[in-house]
Amino acid sequence: MAHRRRGVGVGKKKAANKSGPNTSSAAQALAKDLNEGDLEFVKRSLSSLETELTKFAEMHSDSIKTDPAFRSKFLKMCALLNIDPISSKQTLLGSALGIGDYYYEVAVKAAEVCMATRTKNGGVCSVEEVKRLLRKKGSSMTKVSTDDILLSISKLGVLGGGFRIVTLEKKPYVVSVPTVLSSDHTDVLTVAQSDETGVKGCFSISDIVNVKGWTEERAERAVETLVREGMAWVDEGGAGVKSKPQFWVWSVFFQQNDEDEDEGE
């Protein structure tokens, strides 16, 4: 039907051309007609697309809920159409799918995990670790994906409370404390994440000075904050060893082990 309308518009254009000299008013009327026709067409296309998408979502709602790869593709498709099935329950799609509920659940459980591990890692937890712990919770969380967590945390961030994603050396971490991390702090964590110091998760003041070219005072100040916030643990090297202290980032150190585990599977 939309096509027919458009056809009418084009037909009129031809008719207008035939009917003699172009007047500006005729051209304006024509343009108006054309635009209305196009807008109508686009509106109808979009609404039928949304209807189709909703049908599709209903038909595949199980796959969307249980298959992370499928879900991710579906969400990308929605994003292309500028439809957000997650945060809005008002839309037909959102309510049909209940997918918002799913992400809400992921967000709440991810927040729980971050709280529970906060004293150990100071509120910096790798997304991989969050995923592992969520999956251990079982039931609806056994197939939760990295994308799901990233998306949920981004929705949590809107609420404040300091939840956010920080990327260190391409690895995403959930930060769940309101502590403001300056770029110096994330730089130090990045050094811990990198292999430049030989061991992942570990760094010393002199490592920071060497890698970043900072003064010792600047490195100490950044490290002090990380220790105070519980993000880094102090290692004096054990009994009898009088070496300069090293610092270890819990979440980075144990993420290393997670990778080993994945390779083993």
Place this chain on the structure above:
Amino acid sequence: MQKMQIAVNSAPAMADFEFPEYYSFPPFFTLQPVSATRQKQLALWRDLILKYHTTQKQNTLVLHECKLWKNEEIGRELVRENIRVICDDFVENGNGEWEDEGKTRLRILWKKPEELAGDLLAWATRSGFIGQVCTLYELSSGEDSEGASFQGADEELIRRALAILEDRGQVAIFKGDTSEEDGVKFF
């Protein structure tokens, strides 16, 4: 997950103990200067000491013999004053008691007496011992308690758990010829 299997060499009968992953985290062996982190660290040490001794069926930790203080794989070891801090915290938390005034031997309460009381009652119900009499020896070392949380537990600890149950009227305790032959009747 990489779990370290460390054979404990002092007693051949002991099973290998699966150490938690944080046992390989080097700063675990340095007492943390920041209070919140230190509290978490002490809780992890309590967990480790308790799990180690319950799975090894050991009731006493001898401070200068305990193998937990040193992890050779990562070259880390607790200094003596920090061993003391960790043990004091363990006692303060009700998980253990000093056996001597010099604080060299620590009795490990595998479970708190209240928890053990619950275990005893659950076991008696499950194994059909309600209304029956058994001896203290049978509880700690008998065939029927095989696999139970109190099997091999310190006699003193079992007595305390039973005393709780007695106060609640859930058991009666009879004097036997020797302390091990004291009888327990479950109601």
